[in-house]
Structures are given as C-alpha cells and as structure tokens.
Amino acid sequence: VAPVAPRPGAVVTLRPLGVHEARLDPGGLLGRWQRRNAEDTIPHCVDNLHAHGNIANLRAAAGESGDAFTGMWFADSDVHKTLEGAAWELASSPGDASLRSFVDDTTALLARAQGPDGYLNSYFTVAAPDERWRRPEWSHELYCAGHLVQAAVAAARTGVRPDLAAVARRFADLLVERFGPGGAEEVCGHPEIETALAELYRLTGHRPYLDLARRFLDLRGRGLLGPGRFGPAYYQDHVPVREAAEVTGHAVRQLYLLAGMVDVGVETGDHTLLDAAERLWEDAVHRRTYVTGAHGSRHRDEAYGDPYELPPDRAYAETCAAIASFQWNWRLLLATGRARYADEMERALYNAVAVAVSLDGRRFFYSNPLQSRTGHTGSGEEAQARRLPWYSCACCPPNIARLMASLHGYLATAAGDGLQIHLYAAGSVTAEVAGSAVRVDVRTEYPWQGRIELTVTSEADTPWTLALRVPDWCDAYAVRIGGGPVTAPARDGYVRLTRVWAPGTTVVLDLEMPVRRVTAHPRVDAVRGCVALARGPLVYCLEQADLPPGTVLEDVRLDPAVAVEAGRREDLPDFPVVLTAGGRLAEPGASLYAAAPARERHGAPLTLTAVPYFLWGNRSEGPMRVWIPVAATG
Amino acid sequence: VAPVAPRPGAVVTLRPLGVHEARLDPGGLLGRWQRRNAEDTIPHCVDNLHAHGNIANLRAAAGESGDAFTGMWFADSDVHKTLEGAAWELASSPGDASLRSFVDDTTALLARAQGPDGYLNSYFTVAAPDERWRRPEWSHELYCAGHLVQAAVAAARTGVRPDLAAVARRFADLLVERFGPGGAEEVCGHPEIETALAELYRLTGHRPYLDLARRFLDLRGRGLLGPGRFGPAYYQDHVPVREAAEVTGHAVRQLYLLAGMVDVGVETGDHTLLDAAERLWEDAVHRRTYVTGAHGSRHRDEAYGDPYELPPDRAYAETCAAIASFQWNWRLLLATGRARYADEMERALYNAVAVAVSLDGRRFFYSNPLQSRTGHTGSGEEAQARRLPWYSCACCPPNIARLMASLHGYLATAAGDGLQIHLYAAGSVTAEVAGSAVRVDVRTEYPWQGRIELTVTSEADTPWTLALRVPDWCDAYAVRIGGGPVTAPARDGYVRLTRVWAPGTTVVLDLEMPVRRVTAHPRVDAVRGCVALARGPLVYCLEQADLPPGTVLEDVRLDPAVAVEAGRREDLPDFPVVLTAGGRLAEPGASLYAAAPARERHGAPLTLTAVPYFLWGNRSEGPMRVWIPVAATG
Known part of the structure; x- marks a missing residue:
C-alpha cells in the first residue's frame, strides 16, 4: 500500500489505495514530473550522496574505511530519503537496474553499518561515539532513525526490499528499549520519529512502536529539550502537543510533528491528538501560510512568524516544509475526509513543492520566496535567487525524490461505498469498491485546463459512489455522465455520483478556470x-x-x-x-x-x-x- | 577635545569643539537623556559588567583568579565601551566618586590583564590561548582592541585618566609589529580597529597607527577572511573598500568600517576613501535606511537587505547600528560640512537611538523594529517586544552609554570664520572663532517645539558667521535677530548669519513644525x-x-x-x-x-x-x- 497505511482498526474516514492501484500517465503534468523524478532527480541524488560523502560515512561506520565523517551530522537522513524514493520508484519501474543496485547496495550497507545493538548513525558512530544519545536537542539521532524507518516501510510495502525492515526494526527495538516505558524520558529536537514509528507499527503490527510514538508525543512540551538557541517553541517543546494553540518555531519540525500526531491519533483512537492537529491547521492555514501553500516566514530560525507575518521577499518557505505540509494534509484527509485538506495538498503540490525543482530535475530551491528583487543578494545557500544542484544541508532534494516517486499514492482513496478522487491527473486508479473491482481512467490536461474526463469500469452490480473533488478555487463547474448533463451539487467539497456503473461509463467534470x-x-x-x-x-x-x-x-x-x-x-x-x-x-x-x-x-x-x-x-x-x-x- | 578630533593637517571642512566647550542643559531633552545616562545607564552597565563576569574575566586574565571565562568571547569590548562612556561622563561630572573609582579600578585592571607583549584579551588569554590571532574571521580580537583604544582616547582627551593610553599604545604597538608593513596580511572579521587606530594617531601623532589603519582598509575586500558562514559580503570582505557600490552584510560592521574609511581618508588626504564613503552613504540612505534612521533589515545575519527591503516588523535595526550611523555621519559632516549628514545624525538620534533605552535608563532594545504585531513571538533575545535589562551579547547598552556621555560633543563645530550649530538642544557652546572667544547659549524645547532662542556673546570685533542648520524636514522657518525679522535664506541646509556680533545679541530661529x-x-x-x-x-x-x-x-x-x-x-x-x-x-x-x-x-x-x-x-x-x-x- 501507499505512504500512510492505517491499520484496519484505525479511526479514519478514507483508506488509501495500494501502491499498484494508481498510476500516473507520463503525458500528464504530474506523470511527467514523476518521470523526471525517476530519470533525473533520483539518479542525481544518488550521484550526490556518493560525491558528498554520505555513502562514505556509512562505509566508515561499517568499519570498511578509516575515512573521517564529512557533511552535516544528520547526513544519513539524505541517504534514507533517497532510498525511500528509490524504493517507491522501483515498485513502478522494476526493470531499472541502476535503481535496483542502489537499493540493494544501500540496504546491504546500512545493515553492515548497524551496530550489534541496532544503533545506526554514521555521525555518532564515526565522529562522536561519546556523544551518542547525549544531545537530543541537537543530535537529530531520532530524526535520522525516523527516515531510516520510513525508507524501510517503503521498501517493504512495495515489496522491493522487505529485508530493510529488519534493519529498521533492530534500531526501533533499541529505541523501545531505551526510550520506552520505564526508559529515558527524552524527545528528539527534530520530530520525525513519531510518524515513522506509527508507520512501522502499521507495517508490522508491533504495538510497542506505536506506544513509543505516543510516548514521544506525550513527553513533548515539558521542556525536556531545554531552551536551546531559539527557545523551546523552536522545536515545539514549549507546550504539550494537545494544548498547542498555534504553530510555532521551525516549520518542518512543526509539520512532521503534526503528521505524527495524526498518525498516532487515528491508530490509538485518541481524538485529542486529531483535534489539536485540526486546530493547528486552522492557525497555520488561516494565518501563516503563503498563497503558494508554503510555510515558514523567517530565515533566522527557519520558522513560522507572527500571525499574518508573510513577507514575500523574505519568505523562507522551505521545500521540506511544503512537502511536510502535503504529507500532513494527506493524513488529515484520510482521518476526516474533509476536502479542505485535499485543497491544501493541491495548492502546496502545484506551487510550493513544484517550484523547488528545475525543469531538468537536477537543480533545487531550498527556500522558495514569492519575490526576488532587483539587486537581490542572499547570504547563505538558502537565499539564492537560483536553484542549486545540491546543498551542504541537502534535506530538500531527496525529500522531493521520495514525494514524487510516491505521488500516485495520493490521488485517490477508497472508502465506504465508493471511490474518491482528490487530485486530478492523467492516469488511472483501480480499487475494490463494495466488494468488486473498479477502475477509473482519467484523461485531462489539468491543471492547464479544467476538463476532467473519466471512464469508469466497474464489475459491481450494486450502486457505489464516485466522489470528485471540486477545488476550493472553483466557483462553477458542470458534470456530464454518458454525455448527458446531470445536476450534481457539490457537498462538502465533493460531487458525489451514486449509481450502478455500467462498464465504460464516461464522466466529464468541467471545472471553470477563470483567472x-x-x-x-x-x-x-x-x-x-x-x-x-x-x-x-x-x-x-x-x-x-x-x-x-x-x-x-x-x-x-x-x-x-x-x-x-x-x-x-x-x-x-x-x-x-x-x-x-x-x-x-x-x-x-x-x-x-x-x-x-x-x-x-x-x-x-x-x-x-x-x-x-x-x-x-x-x-x-x-x-x-x-x-x-x-x-x-x- | 571631542570624539573624533582630526589633526591640524586633516582634510576636513569643520572642526569639532573641545569636550568642555559644549554643555547640555539637563532641563532639555538631550540634557535629560545625558543626565539619565550618567545616573542610571552607566551605573547599570557597571553593575552588569560585574554581574555577568566581564570584570572577572579580566581578573582571570591578570592571573588574579582561576575562574573560567564566561560570556561571549568579545565580552571585553563591553568593559571598554562602558569605560569610554565613564571617561566622557567623568569629564562632565568630575565629582562622581563612584564613576571615578570605576575608571581608576578598570584602568588598573586592564593594565594588569595586559600581557608582557602588550596583548590584552581575556577570552584568548584565559580560555583559548592557542587560538590567539588564528581566527580573524571570528575572533573579534582587533574589534576588542579597537574599543580599548577608543576608551583610552576618551580617557586621555578628557584628561580623566591619561595613563590608559599607555595600555592602549602597548597593544597598538604590538598590532603594528604583527600586522604592520611586512607583517601578517590579515583583517578582522568585525571592523572597528580602523577608526580606533586613526583616533589613536590623532591623540598621539604616532604615524604608524594611521598607517596600520590604512593597511587594514587596503587589505580588506581581498577575500582574506574566507567565506565564513554568511559569505564574505557579511564582513565587507567581498570587494575592496574603495570599489564598493553598496552597503552589505552585517550593518554594524559596515558602518564601523565606513567610519574608519572617513577617518583615514581625511587624515591621509586620500579622497578615494571619502568618495567611497559618500557613495555608500547614498546607497544606504536612499535605499536601505528606515524612516527612523535605523539600519539593518535582516535578523539572520544582522544585515542590510536588498535595495528597498525594509520590513517594519522584521526590521533588525540594531541599536549599535544606529549609534554607528550617528558616528559615521558625524565624520562625514566634519569632512564635508554637508547638512545631509547632520540631518541623518538627528534622525537617528531622536528615533533609532533614543528608542533603544527605556525611560528609566536601565532597559534596552537590541533590535528596534518599526512594528510589533498582535501575538508577536520572538525567538532569541533580539526579537523581544520589550526592553531587557541586559543581553548575553551586551554590545548595545554600553554603546548607548558612551554615545550619550559624549553627546554634547556633537552639537556644533567651529571652522573658518564661524560657528556651526547642527543639533539644537538647550545648553551652550563656546569656541574660539576668528581668534576670539565666542559663546552661544541656547534655549529651546526642541524637538517638541521648533523655536530656538540663541544668545550670542562674542568678544570679536570682526564679522563672523553663525550657521544654523535648517533640518531637511523643515519647509518654512523665520529668523529674528535682536527682535527684528531678517531675511536669511538657507543655503545648503544652513542659515548663515554674518556680522560683528554685539555681546548679548539674541537670535531666534523658528522652525515650522507641522505634522x-x-x-x-x-x-x-x-x-x-x-x-x-x-x-x-x-x-x-x-x-x-x-x-x-x-x-x-x-x-x-x-x-x-x-x-x-x-x-x-x-x-x-x-x-x-x-x-x-x-x-x-x-x-x-x-x-x-x-x-x-x-x-x-x-x-x-x-x-x-x-x-x-x-x-x-x-x-x-x-x-x-x-x-x-x-x-x-x-
């Protein structure tokens, strides 16, 4: 199944499709992006992991070289994210030998770099063994662990490399032992482990992973991290997560944390977590989000600003934050079925995320301002007026790689008596609906044109509902079924068409698209x-x-x-x-x-x-x- | 004489008055600020130097304790700036025993903390002896040395502690030896030494100090400092100083550097330095200065932004930058006699500088934004919505102390055949004009009202010119002499009244002050x-x-x-x-x-x-x- 796969008992409204149940047509815009991601961005990331020492760091951690550690202390996470992207892509392109060998080699390398106790972090193994677990506000150890887990979940869900899960589980088991009930009361300065452990629970059914994710959420906001350089709100440690009224601090950290809150909330049935996440969504989207869907107004601490502080020129608008927002909104969409979350995914995807990568797929923005002035000078790599091939803090390019490789997983959901299409793209989705196989082929030039033509192929002989999102920007639209106009008022953001679908029925949704x-x-x-x-x-x-x-x-x-x-x-x-x-x-x-x-x-x-x-x-x-x-x- | 005292041969248009030749009436606004500075701000700074370890650091450097170094590595500079302020103030208030003992004790302590070779920096002596002179991009060693020199110049010019100059000279001689002709080709990441060495030359007439200041200017902009965290423009090392077309980077560094350029330019007769400074003034004032006279648009690197990037809410507008602008404009005013520099001094003084200190003189802004929003949260001490008693980086409070203690030195100049009054404040100035003693008493409620009443007492029996600045904000004004209206068109920003002044002649300048x-x-x-x-x-x-x-x-x-x-x-x-x-x-x-x-x-x-x-x-x-x-x- 796709990124985010709630367990059967999870309290969710919508269910994602399986990883092979949706496909993007490379003739469409999203499909072309995904193709570019496979052909350019992922290979470019792999090349750069080699060129910048990320792979060498892991070799050194495995004892296979005496090289000094190079790069940022959280450089492993770039490997993990690229590996996650490669795993998603390999499921779509199983014949790609180069991708295959990267996945195989990296999985094997990670296994060798892992310590006998399950610990896996090349910086702390090679460069700072005495500092292991001692600098939670700064270390990114659990952050890196989280990305390893997410890579393993992708490799297992897609079936391309299920054994990576064993590596991730060894590390996760160490975390449960160290940080679980009765263990150390600590949280990581950079959230990510929470959503990762929830996903690992979803993959394995092993409850201690979910419990540990919840424990990390419960311990947050108690000042365990100390003030740090930017104050505890920087890493959302200033108030218990369930009590937060505003998004604060480092935007990526806030958004990854919110993703974890939704994951744990739906798996445990803890509505207080989901309530808090929806409350913070309203603060973020109604007071602190750019018109592009980007998050983060301040360069100094890569952070949210005051309410309505949204400078276009100094927008930080980190690529990773846009991706995190997309992933968080997907979780909220699954949990609630509310169209507003799909609207936000769409806005971020076509603007704040898409802008980050060049037409050739090999250059990237780290920060995505909405204005670049005549005479612009930026100090620091994140203030460039042009996309760069790589960054010393290279979190963004591999994040794009993993999102785009799994993008088809976010188009549609199946739940209850129907199929819901949230994002429109040339391609197709299949699902089991009401016990029968259903297929919808989509032809569209969206987002350039508002006409979406769908062909429904269904074996079901009972009625089921095809729900089509009417985006929040759309004031007028028309629906035709089998060539004939139908009256189909949108309710809560979706047109819901319920019928026994004769195979080959065509549906046309015309979204008026004025400037x-x-x-x-x-x-x-x-x-x-x-x-x-x-x-x-x-x-x-x-x-x-x-x-x-x-x-x-x-x-x-x-x-x-x-x-x-x-x-x-x-x-x-x-x-x-x-x-x-x-x-x-x-x-x-x-x-x-x-x-x-x-x-x-x-x-x-x-x-x-x-x-x-x-x-x-x-x-x-x-x-x-x-x-x-x-x-x-x- | 006052802060900035060009040598007789310097190429300047105006000459400052002596330190005892101007006086502020404590009933006026500036005089009241100066009184508050003496009674509250300076004692508060002294208390905090003790409380925060700055004095203890010097004791440790003197070998009188085994205490570890505490605070910022450039903490000595806070001592030096407070000492400078105390020296200026002691010249006005010679009976202040507590001030006297601070000046005496600190002078003695600095002498004891100085190494046999003249080196004086408690951080590098106590905490990092192996790093001495090895981290110019970061160390602030020459920056601290510069503030020591400025304190010594103040103590000597005022006569309150001439022997501090010996300490400063021992250090300066070491600098000449190390960095002078044939020595190390290095510059300091934080300019300040340039203007300080020029002033030490002015005090002593010892030419190698001026030559070294010029050498530091000549070596700048050749990439000697390396890229650092924010790029070479951050510390103005990206382009030779004479070729710079724009102010860039850290605003305080840029402005201190510009002060040094003017000082060296006028003392050496090198017009290229003055030309560059005036060119950068036009860039700064026409494209990057806040309406309050504040400088610095970006928090991340405390830096100038792009042209016209002047956000009121995220204005960095550091207090030290406003002070530095005031000091730089004073130098430009002396060099050129152009009113625009006095206008800029006034704007900065009454707004960007004045806002930094509370009515009680004991709390300070570090950053001086022009907007603080509902729901403001700042990460880091410089983003507070309120004035704080002290800062971990406490550069601003003692900078206020030294400026306000010497403020009367900036009111007026004497040059050629006359006296020029640039800033209006209740008080008096005396000077020798055309070979005779002249005194002007000023009564005014400026800046609250635009009427300035002057009484001229002159022994000269030849004509001389009283020049009165008409501020750039003033569109209409009237002049009366001896009660009778005179037609006195302002030329180049000054009304110039030339006559043989009968003792006791009154002049009234009425500046219309509409909203x-x-x-x-x-x-x-x-x-x-x-x-x-x-x-x-x-x-x-x-x-x-x-x-x-x-x-x-x-x-x-x-x-x-x-x-x-x-x-x-x-x-x-x-x-x-x-x-x-x-x-x-x-x-x-x-x-x-x-x-x-x-x-x-x-x-x-x-x-x-x-x-x-x-x-x-x-x-x-x-x-x-x-x-x-x-x-x-x-």
Whole structure:
C-alpha cells in the first residue's frame, strides 16, 4: 500500500489505495514530473550522496574505511530519503537496474553499518561515539532513525526490499528499549520519529512502536529539550502537543510533528491528538501560510512568524516544509475526509513543492520566496535567487525524490461505498469498491485546463459512489455522465455520483478556470495593495524575462481596468498557459521618504505576461514577484 | 577635545569643539537623556559588567583568579565601551566618586590583564590561548582592541585618566609589529580597529597607527577572511573598500568600517576613501535606511537587505547600528560640512537611538523594529517586544552609554570664520572663532517645539558667521535677530548669519513644525498604502495602549480626510507632544486569501493617538506600528 497505511482498526474516514492501484500517465503534468523524478532527480541524488560523502560515512561506520565523517551530522537522513524514493520508484519501474543496485547496495550497507545493538548513525558512530544519545536537542539521532524507518516501510510495502525492515526494526527495538516505558524520558529536537514509528507499527503490527510514538508525543512540551538557541517553541517543546494553540518555531519540525500526531491519533483512537492537529491547521492555514501553500516566514530560525507575518521577499518557505505540509494534509484527509485538506495538498503540490525543482530535475530551491528583487543578494545557500544542484544541508532534494516517486499514492482513496478522487491527473486508479473491482481512467490536461474526463469500469452490480473533488478555487463547474448533463451539487467539497456503473461509463467534470485576482487578508501588511494572479490551482508570477529591457520589475503595476487573459504563447513552449494582463509603469521619485504623498504617477501602459510561479527561474536568474501592486485608478 | 578630533593637517571642512566647550542643559531633552545616562545607564552597565563576569574575566586574565571565562568571547569590548562612556561622563561630572573609582579600578585592571607583549584579551588569554590571532574571521580580537583604544582616547582627551593610553599604545604597538608593513596580511572579521587606530594617531601623532589603519582598509575586500558562514559580503570582505557600490552584510560592521574609511581618508588626504564613503552613504540612505534612521533589515545575519527591503516588523535595526550611523555621519559632516549628514545624525538620534533605552535608563532594545504585531513571538533575545535589562551579547547598552556621555560633543563645530550649530538642544557652546572667544547659549524645547532662542556673546570685533542648520524636514522657518525679522535664506541646509556680533545679541530661529504624513518610495513594498506620522525630527507610532480595549491594532486605518493635530495630553505626562488623528476600523473577513477584492469595509470612526516612536513600550508590551495603513476613500 501507499505512504500512510492505517491499520484496519484505525479511526479514519478514507483508506488509501495500494501502491499498484494508481498510476500516473507520463503525458500528464504530474506523470511527467514523476518521470523526471525517476530519470533525473533520483539518479542525481544518488550521484550526490556518493560525491558528498554520505555513502562514505556509512562505509566508515561499517568499519570498511578509516575515512573521517564529512557533511552535516544528520547526513544519513539524505541517504534514507533517497532510498525511500528509490524504493517507491522501483515498485513502478522494476526493470531499472541502476535503481535496483542502489537499493540493494544501500540496504546491504546500512545493515553492515548497524551496530550489534541496532544503533545506526554514521555521525555518532564515526565522529562522536561519546556523544551518542547525549544531545537530543541537537543530535537529530531520532530524526535520522525516523527516515531510516520510513525508507524501510517503503521498501517493504512495495515489496522491493522487505529485508530493510529488519534493519529498521533492530534500531526501533533499541529505541523501545531505551526510550520506552520505564526508559529515558527524552524527545528528539527534530520530530520525525513519531510518524515513522506509527508507520512501522502499521507495517508490522508491533504495538510497542506505536506506544513509543505516543510516548514521544506525550513527553513533548515539558521542556525536556531545554531552551536551546531559539527557545523551546523552536522545536515545539514549549507546550504539550494537545494544548498547542498555534504553530510555532521551525516549520518542518512543526509539520512532521503534526503528521505524527495524526498518525498516532487515528491508530490509538485518541481524538485529542486529531483535534489539536485540526486546530493547528486552522492557525497555520488561516494565518501563516503563503498563497503558494508554503510555510515558514523567517530565515533566522527557519520558522513560522507572527500571525499574518508573510513577507514575500523574505519568505523562507522551505521545500521540506511544503512537502511536510502535503504529507500532513494527506493524513488529515484520510482521518476526516474533509476536502479542505485535499485543497491544501493541491495548492502546496502545484506551487510550493513544484517550484523547488528545475525543469531538468537536477537543480533545487531550498527556500522558495514569492519575490526576488532587483539587486537581490542572499547570504547563505538558502537565499539564492537560483536553484542549486545540491546543498551542504541537502534535506530538500531527496525529500522531493521520495514525494514524487510516491505521488500516485495520493490521488485517490477508497472508502465506504465508493471511490474518491482528490487530485486530478492523467492516469488511472483501480480499487475494490463494495466488494468488486473498479477502475477509473482519467484523461485531462489539468491543471492547464479544467476538463476532467473519466471512464469508469466497474464489475459491481450494486450502486457505489464516485466522489470528485471540486477545488476550493472553483466557483462553477458542470458534470456530464454518458454525455448527458446531470445536476450534481457539490457537498462538502465533493460531487458525489451514486449509481450502478455500467462498464465504460464516461464522466466529464468541467471545472471553470477563470483567472483570479487574489487578495490577501488586510493584516498581511507585506502585500497590501497587491494582487496575485491565479488560475485553477496555479499561482502565477511576473518574471524579469518577460519585461521590456531596462524595466525595473518593482516599478510595474497591474492595471485593474484591463482584463487578464489566459492563453498560450508559442515562444514559450514550457509554459502551456500564460496570463496576459495590462500594466502600468510607475515613475517613482528618488526620495526614499517624502512628505505629502501625491498619487503615484504612471507612464505608458505595457502588456504584462505572467507565468506559472512553479516555473520561474528556468530561463534566467532575474527578479520575480507573485504579488503585483495594483495601479491606483480614478 | 571631542570624539573624533582630526589633526591640524586633516582634510576636513569643520572642526569639532573641545569636550568642555559644549554643555547640555539637563532641563532639555538631550540634557535629560545625558543626565539619565550618567545616573542610571552607566551605573547599570557597571553593575552588569560585574554581574555577568566581564570584570572577572579580566581578573582571570591578570592571573588574579582561576575562574573560567564566561560570556561571549568579545565580552571585553563591553568593559571598554562602558569605560569610554565613564571617561566622557567623568569629564562632565568630575565629582562622581563612584564613576571615578570605576575608571581608576578598570584602568588598573586592564593594565594588569595586559600581557608582557602588550596583548590584552581575556577570552584568548584565559580560555583559548592557542587560538590567539588564528581566527580573524571570528575572533573579534582587533574589534576588542579597537574599543580599548577608543576608551583610552576618551580617557586621555578628557584628561580623566591619561595613563590608559599607555595600555592602549602597548597593544597598538604590538598590532603594528604583527600586522604592520611586512607583517601578517590579515583583517578582522568585525571592523572597528580602523577608526580606533586613526583616533589613536590623532591623540598621539604616532604615524604608524594611521598607517596600520590604512593597511587594514587596503587589505580588506581581498577575500582574506574566507567565506565564513554568511559569505564574505557579511564582513565587507567581498570587494575592496574603495570599489564598493553598496552597503552589505552585517550593518554594524559596515558602518564601523565606513567610519574608519572617513577617518583615514581625511587624515591621509586620500579622497578615494571619502568618495567611497559618500557613495555608500547614498546607497544606504536612499535605499536601505528606515524612516527612523535605523539600519539593518535582516535578523539572520544582522544585515542590510536588498535595495528597498525594509520590513517594519522584521526590521533588525540594531541599536549599535544606529549609534554607528550617528558616528559615521558625524565624520562625514566634519569632512564635508554637508547638512545631509547632520540631518541623518538627528534622525537617528531622536528615533533609532533614543528608542533603544527605556525611560528609566536601565532597559534596552537590541533590535528596534518599526512594528510589533498582535501575538508577536520572538525567538532569541533580539526579537523581544520589550526592553531587557541586559543581553548575553551586551554590545548595545554600553554603546548607548558612551554615545550619550559624549553627546554634547556633537552639537556644533567651529571652522573658518564661524560657528556651526547642527543639533539644537538647550545648553551652550563656546569656541574660539576668528581668534576670539565666542559663546552661544541656547534655549529651546526642541524637538517638541521648533523655536530656538540663541544668545550670542562674542568678544570679536570682526564679522563672523553663525550657521544654523535648517533640518531637511523643515519647509518654512523665520529668523529674528535682536527682535527684528531678517531675511536669511538657507543655503545648503544652513542659515548663515554674518556680522560683528554685539555681546548679548539674541537670535531666534523658528522652525515650522507641522505634522507630516510621510510616505515611502513605492519600491518599499512592505509599507505600501501606509503613511508614517512625523513632526519635526520625531517619528510617531500607534501603540495598543492608546486604543479602545479589544481593538486589534492591525485593523486600524488612518482616515486621510481628518487633519492630524499635535498637542499635549494631560494624562500622558511623559509624552510632551502627541498627535491626534482620525481613524477607521477595518472589518476584515476570515479568509487569508480571497478572490475578487472588494473595497475594504470600515466600521465606526475612532480617534487615534500617536506617540513619539522613541517612547513606545514604556507603558506596556502591547503591539505598536509606525507605518499606518490609510483607509481607502472615495
């Protein structure tokens, strides 16, 4: 089965499909991304794990070399995440010999690098044996263990390398012994182990893993980690998880923790965990999420900001946080069946996640700002105005690898008397519904067009329900079945079509996809007087490359009196749909501050081209902005 | 003489007054600050140097204890800066026994802590002797040495402890030996030594000090420091100082470096250094300075941002940077005589510097944002919404101490045939002008009122010129001499009154001081649609304390149709002039993002009180904002 596989007894509303029950068509956008991930991103990650010493670190831990440890102390996690991605991909592409050998070699290496007691962490084995388990606020030991577990779960669920689970279990058993009931009362500074142990429980049915995950959640928020450099809220240790009212601190840590809270909540039936997660979702999504679905407003501590503190230029918007949000929302969707979580997955996927990787699949953003100014200088790798091949802290590229390789697992669910399609992509899903095999083939140019054509093949002779999500951005849509229009009001975000499905029945869902001018809540001071252009799930942006030479992007205004049109530009083949808008060029004075504001003066009109945000930076490194100031009129 | 005392041969336009030639009346605002500094801030700093181990570190370095080093590795600099402040103050208050004993004891302690070779740094002596001189990008060794030198210069110029100069010279001689011609080609990661050595040259006339300062400038920008954590631009080592086109990196480092460039430039007659400093001034002031005169837009590296990146909420605006800007502008003013530098001193002093210290003189901001949101959380001490008594990195409080203790030295200059008054404050200045003694007594309630009354006492029987600055914020003013109006057009920012001054002649300068609505350059996206209220040199702000209970500050709008009035509120005795404005309360919806913007809806009007920005946070810790969104009208 797919990433996140609740046990039969879990308190969930929806059930994921199996890993072979969904498929992305490589002709569609998501399928093409997945293909690129297989052909470029994963091999690129593997190459870089070799080039940057991650593999050598494990060899040293296995006693096979005397090399010194290199890289970040949590470098093993990059290996684990790449391995997880490779495992998911190998299930789809079993004939890929190079992928096969990476999975086989790495699994064997991890087994050799593991200590007799089950411990497996090359940094602490090679470079700092005396520090083992002694620096929980900083060490990332359980974080790395968590990613090992997730790799093992993927390798086992897909069947590509079930024996990796034995390595993970040896380590997990050590954790249960050390941190379980009666053991050390500690938590890890970087959450991740919680969701991983819940998944390992799901794979194995071994209850102590779930109990340990819960114990880690229960112990959190009691100040066990100490203040650290950024205070206990940085790693969500300032308040018990069930009592938290706001997302705080390091965004990736917060989001991984929330994923674990949902996992443990649904497996144990502990509603207080799910309630807390939904409460924090509302805080995050209603007060601290970028229009791209990105999380994290502050560079200093890679953290959430104050409510409505959402600067587009200094957005931290870490790639890993967008991925974590996607994974967390999937868990909430399974738990509750609420469309808002699928909406959030879609928003993050097509914007905050997609922007992180280049068209060639081999360069990545770590931070994904919504504005890059003329004259931008960034200090530090995460402030680059361009995608880089790799990072000294390389958490993001392998995270993309594992998400994209498992992406088909997030399209649809089966539950109750039906099949639910949450994300639209060319491909197909199969499932057992009401005791019978069901198949739905999807043809669509989504997200470029709003028409989704589905062909239902069902052997069931009883009625079942095909639920189709109507995205939150969509105000009008039409449904036809077998060519004939049907009245199908969306309820709670889904059109639900219930019938005995004759084999080959066609369903067409037409989502109207006008250009939207999006405004932010007025407390978001950073984008006052601006709009973002969006169409369907895609946020658009202006790039310097589309402006007349010499134009300063910061002086461009959107003319609100001119309609924004969507269309194709033949000279931009990588941008299937661009937007054309009316612009004005402001003519600012020289003074940084002036008394007695006059109305801004504007020069001649110009035509603006907006391109999908996720595609920016593939032509040049010039300035970019999502939020466009609107010219004052009248 | 005063802080910054160019040698007779220096290429400067203006000459500072002597340290006893200017005096602040404690009844005026600046005089009251200076009194508070003497009575509260300096003793508070001394207490904290004892409480936090700074003094103990020096005792350990002197071999008088076996205590371990505590605090930051550059903790000595806090001692040096406090000592500098104490020296300036002791010159004004020679009867202060407690100050006297601090100066005496500390001078003696520093002499004992100094090594036989002249080296003096308690961290490297006590905690890391093997690292001495080995970590220039990080060590702050020359930075600490620079502050020792500045303390010694103050103690010698004022005559309160001339023998401290011997300590400083022993260390400086070691630096000349090690880093001088033929010596190590190194620079310090934190500039400061350059301006300090120039000042030591001014004090002693010993040319090798100036040559070494120039050598450090010449060696900078050649990559000697390596990339470090934030890249070479962080410590201005990315480009030779004469070629820099933009201020970059850590703001305090940049500004101290610029001070050194001006000092060396005027003493050596090297115009390329002054040209570069003026070029960077234009970049800084026209593109990267807050309306409060504060510098530094980014928390992560305490650094300048991109051009026009001036977020009010995440303004770093370090206190030390504001002080450094004040000191740098003073040097530029002396060098060029251009009013724009005095304007900038005034802006920084009354806003960015003044805000850093509480009304009781014993609590301080490290970072001085222009907005603190409802629900603000800061990670790290520099993100507090309230002033703290002390900091683990305590650079700012003693920096305030030394500036305020020497503040009278920055009021006026004497040069050519006259006296120039740059900053208006109740007090008096004396100087020798055209060979005769001259005295000007100043009565004013500035900055609360724009009337400045001067009484000139002159023994000169030849004409000389009294130059009075007309601040850049002032559009209209009137001058009367001896009660009669005179026509006196300002030229280059100064009204110049030339005559044979009969003893006791009164001059009245009336600066009109209407409330100004200040707007920012439209490229400053962060404050689009907002105005700042200002009157005279003071920037104002809204504080939660002045809003009706339950009002969310972020929802307050300024009603542009209502006049803003200045006046006194009897219930706010600490705020001599407050502003009263018309407000509207926005009624935002719940959505963070919405399509199709409607015009913002507003509820009932309310009356807003704006208080001087520098006084915020003295009543409560509630939200605050300088930039106020303007209600859309029409």
